[in-house]
Amino acid sequence: MKILKRRSWEIPEREATPEHVFFNRRQILAGLAGSGALIGSGLGMRPAFAEENPSAGLYPVPRNEAYKLDREITKEEIASKYNNFYEFGSHKQIWPAAQKLEIRPWTVALEGMIDNPQTLGIDDLLARMPLEERLYRHRCVEAWSMAVPWSGFPLAELVKLAGPQAGAKYLRFETFLDPSVASGQKQSWYPWPYVEGLTLEEATNELAFIATGVYGKPLAKQFGAPIRLVTPWKYGFKSIKSIVKISFTDQRPVSFWEEIQSSEYGFWANVNPEVPHKRWPQSTEQVLGTDERRDTLLYNGYAEQVAGMYKDLTDEPLFM
Ligand SMILES: Nc1nc2c(c(=O)[nH]1)N[C@H]1C(S)=C(S)[C@@H](COP(=O)(O)O)O[C@H]1N2
Numbered sequence: 001m002k003i004l005k006r007r008s009w010e011i012p013e014r015e016a017t018p019e020h021v022f023f024n025r026r027q028i029l030a031g032l033a034g035s036g037a038l039i040g041s042g043l044g045m046r047p048a049f050a051e052e053n054p055s056a057g058l059y060p061v062p063r064n065e066a067y068k069l070d071r072e073i074t075k076e077e078i079a080s081k082y083n084n085f086y087e088f089g090s091h092k093q094i095w096p097a098a099q100k101l102e103i104r105p106w107t108v109a110l111e112g113m114i115d116n117p118q119t120l121g122i123d124d125l126l127a128r129m130p131l132e133e134r135l136y137r138h139r140c141v142e143a144w145s146m147a148v149p150w151s152g153f154p155l156a157e158l159v160k161l162a163g164p165q166a167g168a169k170y171l172r173f174e175t176f177l178d179p180s181v182a183s184g185q186k187q188s189w190y191p192w193p194y195v196e197g198l199t200l201e202e203a204t205n206e207l208a209f210i211a212t213g214v215y216g217k218p219l220a221k222q223f224g225a226p227i228r229l230v231t232p233w234k235y236g237f238k239s240i241k242s243i244v245k246i247s248f249t250d251q252r253p254v255s256f257w258e259e260i261q262s263s264e265y266g267f268w269a270n271v272n273p274e275v276p277h278k279r280w281p282q283s284t285e286q287v288l289g290t291d292e293r294r295d296t297l298l299y300n301g302y303a304e305q306v307a308g309m310y311k312d313l314t315d316e317p318l319f320m
């Protein structure tokens with residue numbers, strides 16, 4: 001049974017947002033709509049950066065204090081120079097190569113079994129969404145982890161905008177495809193573009209988050225600018241970067257890694273220290289930027305929010 005007690009973070013966005021931030025954001029958006037480009041105007045924007053990224057003035061956004069960490073935030077210098085983004089190379093130092101990615105104009109198509117199919121410009125989307133910051137743990141299937149302050153909005157808000165029809169059961173996400181920019185995509189043995197999927201129930205879970213910023217700024221390109229998924233209870237490969245399309249479907253999507261090696265990377269990919277990967281244990285994790293190995297937590301520490309979704313799926317390989 002569901003307990004109908006309102007938790008602290010289930011309050012309307014207007015109440016959760018300090019007035020001045022709310023006010024500034026609206027002002028900034030009003031300015032954006034008119035000019036197309038932001039010019040510093042004393043509203044706390046950073047003019048030099050705003051020229052490069054029209055969303056820079058939106059950040060930082062108010063933190064949602066409901067999401068607490070049990071460890072230090074990983075230093076930005078560390079997290080932004082150790083990334084998985086195979087489009088730019090199959091190693092961790094892809095951040096220089098990723099700067100080639102053009103993030104304006106950028107559109108996200110919502111399509112498939114929905115009432116409101118549409119293609120949204122990234123800045124229109126940002127203007128419509130309630131932005132907040134959340135501190136989340138991140139656990140890569142390779143057994144390293146970090147903790148980062150994402151900015152963005154609940155995926156459930158985007159689902160609401162799309163208006164799923166009765167038969168829609170899954171969301172299928174797709175990354176951009178442009179081998180002239182992302183040289184990794186010239187490697188034809190990978191099934192480009194990168195694809196990921198969630199059930200509709202997972203997508204509307206409170207934890208499922210769309211990140212458009214990190215460390216109080218727009219997403220740096222290596223993090224999957226301008227818009228990526230964050231599902232902190234699942235292995236990191238589910239958190240697809242640089243999304244251009246979200247399709248609602250009744251067919252379970254086959255994701256990039258599942259297509260490559262389905263015996264090692266499945267659809268569910270929920271974190272579980274007791275279920276080893278085929279080639280290594282998952283019981284502990286190397287915390288980026290420290291000498292520490294920590295015990296990995298069931299659902300990466302988010303069981304309270306997500307375990308209920310899986311209680312009847314006993315025949316599914318939930319942890320790979
Ligand atoms: N498009 C795309 N998304 C991706 C990946 C990728 O290679 N391409 N790597 C995934 C993996 S394995 C991880 S651990 C996270 C890494 O995110 P980070 O670089 O922000 O730490 O992104 C995920 N999203």
Ligand SMILES: [Mo]
Nearest residue numbers: 140141236237
């Ligand atoms: Mo990963």
